[in-house]
Amino acid sequence: MHMPIHPNFMALLFFFFFCQSLAFATTYNILDFGAKPHANSDSTNSLSKAWSLACASTKPSTVYIPQGRFLLKNLHFKGPCRNKAITFRIDGTLVAPSDYNAIGNVGNWLLFEGADGVTIRGGTLDGQGAPLWACKKSGRNCPTGATTLGFSNSKNVAVSGLRSLNSQMFHIVINGCENVKLQGVKVLASGNSPNTDGIHVQLSTGITILNSKISTGDDCISIGPGATNLWIENVGCGPGHGISIGSLGKDYEEAGVRNVTVKTTTFKNTQNGLRIKTWARPSKGFVKGVFFQHAVMTNVQNPIVIDQNYCPDHKNCPGQVSGVKISDVTYQDIQGTSATQVAVKFDCSKRSPCQGIRLEDVKLSYKNRAAEASCSNAAGTTAGIIEPSSCLY
């Protein structure tokens, strides 16, 4: 039987395929490029090929990593790309080489550079850092180690539901970026692993870190020079060294840190809670406009600390003072327990004293008794309950 095809039907059909081509991203499954889901077969070239195609596509595209463990050497995902909507959908685990020498001197294991509009959803990154940590602790000569996941000079990046395990060095580094949102990130490494910072942000603006949990051996989140408009909310830290602005002021010419919000955080058994740290060296750096709100400390060695006398090994700075100017820093609703007597410490620069420190509803105890506060060169105001009582002038 002959069915005449109505012209409207043709139009509809055409419209349908047209919409599909817009709505559905092309998917590049790394298995189609020879990747093998077990960690004794190198999948570096397969993922590299999938990225090249996704990046060359003029349509939104997805790089798909299915379940399994995929061994990868260091990879550089370099933009610009021909579309601004590339998604990495990861169901499996990406595994770094077990021999740390393979990537120990290249800086980054997985690096995005010059990317615009990259999303990473799910997945586990296993840096296999433990042998390198052991090497470092033995005092032998070891490579520096690689950052697990880096974003450099990139914008409009979203990362959600990602787990990073046992990085050789820092877990995630955001450098020179704009508009990056990390959420539901889990970082897990041993409490005595060296230099395994959870998330490091520098020279970047409009960075948001939400709903994340970071257990590691170094800073939970570290904030370097030139971080502005940074928003951190609902983050749990511990073990580790807490959330740190700094170290800053190592260089004389240095970009400042401005407009940082750290809201609803918990710290458990960490070395620090909320810290600002600068080298005791001349610098044009500054920290201006920080809002620490709603933090709960459990057995934290230095719950609130500004340390402007950082001079490791007393090298290159003895007898000097920090030039970094710290101003407008608010601590609001900070509660819990200190693991040491001094729960609040403002050790500011003699040359550029801290200004506009504001304490509001701070309640920190030590062994069920009042803790102590210690101040030098720190000016500011208080409101509400302040325990230990303030020593700001």
Ligand SMILES: *[C@@H]1O[C@H](CO)[C@@H](O)[C@H](O)[C@H]1NC(C)=O
């Ligand atoms: C401060 O940063 C937040 C994002 O973290 C932004 O929404 C706000 O506009 C910034 N404020 C100023 C004065 O730039």
